[in-house]
Amino acid sequence: MNHSQKWAPQAIQAEVDALKHKPGALLPILHALQDRLGFIPEAAVPIIADALHQSRAEVHGVISFYHHFRTTPPGRHVVQICRAEACQSVGARQLEAHAKARLGVDYHQTTPDREITLEAVYCLGNCACGPSIRVDDSIRGRVTPEAFDALVDELQTRPLEVMG
Amino acid sequence: MSIRVYVPRDTTALSLGADTVARRLEREAAARGYPITLVRNGSRGLSWLEPLVEVDTPIGRFAYGPVAPSDVTALLDSGLLEGSVSHPLALGPTEDIDYLARQQRLTFARIGITDPLSIDDYRAHNGFCGLESALQREPQDIVEEVKASGLRGRGGAAFPTGIKWQTVLDTPADQKYIVCNADEGDSGTFADRLAMECDPYMLIEGMAIAGLAVEATQGYIYLRSEYPLAKQVLDEAIARTEQAGYLGDNLCGSGRTFHLEVRLGAGAYICGEETSLLESLEGKRGLVRFKPPLPAIEGLFGRPTVVNNVLSLAAVPFILAEGAEAYANHGMGRSRGTLALQLAGNVKRGGLVELAFGTTLRTLMEEFGGGTRTGKPLRAVQVGGPLCAYLPESQWDMPLDYETFAEVGAGVGHGGVVMFDDSVDMAEQARFSMEFCKVESCGKCTPCRIGSTRGVEVIDRIRANDNREANLTLLHDLCETMVDGSLCAMGGMTPFPVQSALKHFPDDFQRAANGDRS
Numbered sequence: 001m002n003h004s005q006k007w008a009p010q011a012i013q014a015e016v017d018a019l020k021h022k023p024g025a026l027l028p029i030l031h032a033l034q035d036r037l038g039f040i041p042e043a044a045v046p047i048i049a050d051a052l053h054q055s056r057a058e059v060h061g062v063i064s065f066y067h068h069f070r071t072t073p074p075g076r077h078v079v080q081i082c083r084a085e086a087c088q089s090v091g092a093r094q095l096e097a098h099a100k101a102r103l104g105v106d107y108h109q110t111t112p113d114r115e116i117t118l119e120a121v122y123c124l125g126n127c128a129c130g131p132s133i134r135v136d137d138s139i140r141g142r143v144t145p146e147a148f149d150a151l152v153d154e155l156q157t158r159p160l161e162v163m164g
Numbered sequence: 165m166s167i168r169v170y171v172p173r174d175t176t177a178l179s180l181g182a183d184t185v186a187r188r189l190e191r192e193a194a195a196r197g198y199p200i201t202l203v204r205n206g207s208r209g210l211s212w213l214e215p216l217v218e219v220d221t222p223i224g225r226f227a228y229g230p231v232a233p234s235d236v237t238a239l240l241d242s243g244l245l246e247g248s249v250s251h252p253l254a255l256g257p258t259e260d261i262d263y264l265a266r267q268q269r270l271t272f273a274r275i276g277i278t279d280p281l282s283i284d285d286y287r288a289h290n291g292f293c294g295l296e297s298a299l300q301r302e303p304q305d306i307v308e309e310v311k312a313s314g315l316r317g318r319g320g321a322a323f324p325t326g327i328k329w330q331t332v333l334d335t336p337a338d339q340k341y342i343v344c345n346a347d348e349g350d351s352g353t354f355a356d357r358l359a360m361e362c363d364p365y366m367l368i369e370g371m372a373i374a375g376l377a378v379e380a381t382q383g384y385i386y387l388r389s390e391y392p393l394a395k396q397v398l399d400e401a402i403a404r405t406e407q408a409g410y411l412g413d414n415l416c417g418s419g420r421t422f423h424l425e426v427r428l429g430a431g432a433y434i435c436g437e438e439t440s441l442l443e444s445l446e447g448k449r450g451l452v453r454f455k456p457p458l459p460a461i462e463g464l465f466g467r468p469t470v471v472n473n474v475l476s477l478a479a480v481p482f483i484l485a486e487g488a489e490a491y492a493n494h495g496m497g498r499s500r501g502t503l504a505l506q507l508a509g510n511v512k513r514g515g516l517v518e519l520a521f522g523t524t525l526r527t528l529m530e531e532f533g534g535g536t537r538t539g540k541p542l543r544a545v546q547v548g549g550p551l552c553a554y555l556p557e558s559q560w561d562m563p564l565d566y567e568t569f570a571e572v573g574a575g576v577g578h579g580g581v582v583m584f585d586d587s588v589d590m591a592e593q594a595r596f597s598m599e600f601c602k603v604e605s606c607g608k609c610t611p612c613r614i615g616s617t618r619g620v621e622v623i624d625r626i627r628a629n630d631n632r633e634a635n636l637t638l639l640h641d642l643c644e645t646m647v648d649g650s651l652c653a654m655g656g657m658t659p660f661p662v663q664s665a666l667k668h669f670p671d672d673f674q675r676a677a678n679g680d681r682s
Contacts, residue, residue, distance in 0.1 A: 023465060024427075026447030031389075031428055052447070065449040065606075066430035068389050084351030085546055088596070089509035089584045090537060122433060122600065123349060124390050125357040126179050127580070128211035128507060128514025137392040141179035 011036075012044045020051045026062055030069055039070045074117040075110040077155050080134040083120045086127035091144075095131045096120075098145040102152060115156050167245050169193075169200045170218040170225070172276065174207035174361045175393050176354075182215035184233040189217070192236055198245055206362025208276030209516030210263055216276075218258055221247035227258040263532060268494060269518045270502050271478050272355075275362035281400055283408050286365040292410055294481030298373045299418045303333055306377035310480065312488035314500025319345055319436075319473030320548065320577040322499075322566045325480075328470060331460035332378040335468040340380035342371050343445065343464060343471045346387040346394070347429050347436040350549025352580030355504040356474035358516055360387070360394040363478075364401035368424060370477035372411060373484055374470055375422040383424040384464070386441050389431055398426045433604040437652050438471040440606060451608045452652045473578070475504055494520035499565035509546075509582035510536045526560040529583055540585035544593075544669065548577020550600055551657035553664035554590065573660065590669035594662045595623040601658040612655025615646040619662070626673055636673070639666070 015032045019025050029048055033040050040063055049056045063069045081096050103111050103118055110117040126132040129141035135151065143151075171177070171186040186202055193200045210216060213229035217239075226247040228239060235253060242251040249256055259265065269275075278285035286292070298306050311326030332340060344367065348356040359367060371383045387395055402424050405411045413421050427445055429435050435444045439453035442464050463469025479501065483491045492500045499521035505528060507514045512534035525545060529535070536542055544554045552575040562568050569576050584593075598619030605612045619642055625635045643659035650656040666673065 024445050024447040027427065027430060027444065030430070062447070062449055066432050068429075068431035084600075085550060085593070085596070086352045086509040086580075086582045088593075089582060089588065121390060121431070122604070123351045123353075124175075125348060125354040126176050127352045127354055127509065127582070128511065129176055129179060129214070130509070132179065134390070139175050139179040139393075141176060 009043060009047065012041070012047050016044075016048055016051045026052060026054075026059070027066075030063060030066075034069060037073075039073050042071065075114045077115060077136055078117045078119060078134075079151075079155075080119045080121035080124075082122070082124050082126075082130065082132045082134075084123040084127075086123070087130035087132055090130045092131040095133075095143060095145060095148060099148055102145075102149060113156070116152065166199045166201045168203055168220040169245070170203045170205045170220075171215060172207040173204040173280070174214075175357060175391070176211050177207055177214040177216070178393070180214050180230065181233055185215050185217065185231050185236060188233050188236040189240075192240055193245065196240065200245070203279055205278060206275045206280045207358060208258065208264060209272060209358055209362075209518075210261065210513075211515040212511075212513045213255070213261075213515075216258075217244070219244060219247055223247075223257070225258045227255040227261060228253045229255060263513060263515070263517075266532075267518050268502050268520050270482050270491065270494070271366070271475060271504060272358070272363070272516060272518050273482075274366070275358055275516075278363070280362050280364055280397055281404065283365065283404055286363075290485060291365055291481075292369055294484030295369045295372050295376075295410060296416065297484045298376045299416055299420065301376075303377050303379055306373065306484065307333055309488050310377070310483060313479075313483045313491040314488075314495070314498070315476060315479055315483065315491065316499070316566065317473055318475035318479070318504070318578065320350075320575065322576070325472060325476050328460055328472070329374065329377050331458065332380070332468045332470050335461050337468050339382070339465075339467050340378055341464045341467060341469040342374045342378070342380045342383040342477075343438075343442070343469055344371055344383065344385040344477055345436065345438060345441055345471055345473050346385050346391075347433075347441060348391075348474070348578070349388060349433040349436045350551075350578050350580050352508040352546065352582035353506050353549060353578045354508070355506050355516055355579060357391055357394055359474055359478050360391070361397050364397050365405060366478050366481055367398075367474055368401060368405050368411065370480040371424060372415065372422045373480050374472065374477060376415075376420060378468070378470055380468075380470065381421045381423065383422065384445055385424070385426045386429060386435070386445055387426055388429045388435075395426060395428060402426065432606075433600075434606045434652075434654055437654060440652075441471065442469065449606070451606045452654075454651070475578075496520070496522035496563065496565050497567055499567070503564065503576065503579050505564070505579045505581055507533045507581050507583070510538055510585050511583045512537050512539075521565040522563045524561050524563055525555070525581065528564075528581060529560070533581075533583065536583060536585040538585050538587075540587065542583055543586040543588055544584045544590060546582045546584075546593075546661065547580065548575040549580055550597060551575075551653055551660060552577050553660045554593065554668065555664070556668040558668075573664070575657075575660070589675070590665040590672040591623065591627050591675070592672075594665040594673075595620060595627070597658055597661040598623060601654060605654060609649070609651040609655060611646045611649035612651070612658070615642055615650075615655060616658060618642060619646075619658075623662075627675070636666075 216229035316322040435450040440450040444450040601616035
């Protein structure tokens with residue numbers, strides 16, 4: 001996931017133009033933008049609305065309906081904690097409290113160093129091996145508070161080759 | 165010849181370090197002068213043994229698990245590549261593992277055995293036989309076969325699949341659609357994910373057969389965004405299927421057409437409801453539609469549409485290849501065939517258990533599951549997802565079939581079985597049911613949108629011992645209003661776990677009154 005904020009209206013227009021002919025194109029367009037930019041910038045709304053012959057309100061309404069879409073840039077990593085029943089039965093509530101305390105943020109917030117955005121998720125389909133979390137696109141199972149701390153250390157350590 | 169070693173690549177195996185295990189095995193075996201052929205197979209569904217490493221031997225595949233990266237050296241030392249059983253993680257021949265040997269795998273016959281993306285593997289295990297059979301038949305014949313199998317919708321509603329297909333076949337239109345509901349949002353369920361990650365061609369084949377049966381030329385898999393690996397696997401599998409001629413403008417040279425595309429959801433539980441899903445596919449907010457009209461008559465973009473769950477469509481290739489009777493011979497009463505049960509939550513041996521209808525929860529949870537992971541006594545089990553009842557021990561001996569469960573106000577749903585030990589606070593679970601509905605309600609109807617918020621508040625008051633009796637009465641009334649007045653199952657079934665907690669675990673709502681809440 002590229003969280004670069006360096007986007008230009010032309011880049012948005014190109015993503016929109018590539019997909020606007022699909023039937024029911026709005027969700028594919030929003031996914032493409034968020035995959036590329038990390039979020040859906042406000043400036044994208046009129047461009048999408050124009051391309052799909054919809055009102056800005058309609059486009060905004062769709063963005064705000066779905067939990068997955070965000071309108072502000074996330075941190076370098078997005079960490080989702082499963083809050084659903086199967087994970088609850090093996091300690092997800094304790095893990096959630098631990099994660100919030102460790103990171104010093106609540107759900108939908110980003111750590112001050114912009115490294116980690118914390119989100120809730122309702123089921124990752126790893127229900128026999130919970131508690132489960134998702135870090136960007138990878139799922140981790142049987143996450144203890146200690147394993148969570150180790151993960152956070154790992155995420156906050158930037159290998160040299162990734163810099164720049 | 166190098167030895168074939170299998171390390172699964174499904175989400176669960178990966179979540180427990182399978183990639184690291186695979187890399188280490190390859191490196192260390194090479195260093196010892198035994199180059200191996202590493203196969204990244206699907207999972208066998210024995211989640212508690214993941215990563216489950218298998219080795220080919222002259223007498224079949226031998227299993228080792230759960231293998232942590234730090235076990236690799238000792239396993240190789242003990243003779244893993246020869247199938248030695250001296251290491252404590254050695255499980256012997258894979259097929260003889262009791263948990264697997266006792267199952268009736270019809271739909272999941274191939275998972276874990278094959279490389280999910282290998283079309284040759286798929287063909288070698290009866291893949292595309294159902295489609296080839298369907299291509300020789302008239303649409304009505306295919307529909308009759310599915311009707312005769314007794315297959316009912318595996319998403320939870322249990323509507324007869326063949327009858328749904330008949331409606332779509334009988335409705336004339338310039339365009340029809342097959343939509344696969346892969347928005348597997350119920351906690352405790354992962355069978356759809358396993359099918360898609362471990363045997364994607366089965367779903368693709370099932371959808372192509374459905375297309376032939378109802379004369380639909382376009383299919384969509386509506387996949388939840390929480391399953392990034394399934395998206396990758398399906399996209400790749402669809403591309404390879406097109407290349408092999410089983411999808412596209414000329415299926416196997418027959419002149420028939422079927423195109424397929426994966427569309428991602430965006431984190432909305434409600435989009436598992438079929439009309440909300442269709443709205444989402446059309447690029448709108450996932451608001452539930454009024455029914456009628458049925459999606460089979462006016463579905464996606466207003467056209468006749470088959471909306472089926474992953475497992476319903478995945479059962480179809482077997483039915484077409486082996487015949488309806490082979491499928492219908494399993495099961496009990498009006499629940500024919502097999503049910504993919506998923507043992508989840510606080511369970512010692514969690515995983516996928518495919519069995520004919522009719523087994524009991526106790527058999528599942530004790531004989532397969534081995535009790536709780538924590539080792540404490542089991543107290544409650546939620547079967548069928550967050551909209552289904554919590555069942556106390558007195559209900560663990562009913563046979564699992566749609567009708568028996570419906571009689572006691574419970575549901576089989578999508579087959580998820582979430583186990584809880586005796587540390588569970590059922591009042592807290594009841595509160596969560598309402599909270600979940602509050603987060604996920606589409607907002608179209610008032611009982612669901614407002615009722616869920618009020619439900620959280622009322623349960624909070626009861627738990628705080630604030631005017632308890634009056635608030636308990638209010639909660640019962642609220643539940644009734646939501647059940648009777650909601651537009652769809654979200655608001656209409658959210659009260660089921662709440663009511664079952666109140667009925668079977670009333671003490672948990674008394675804790676504050678008794679002064680034992682910390």
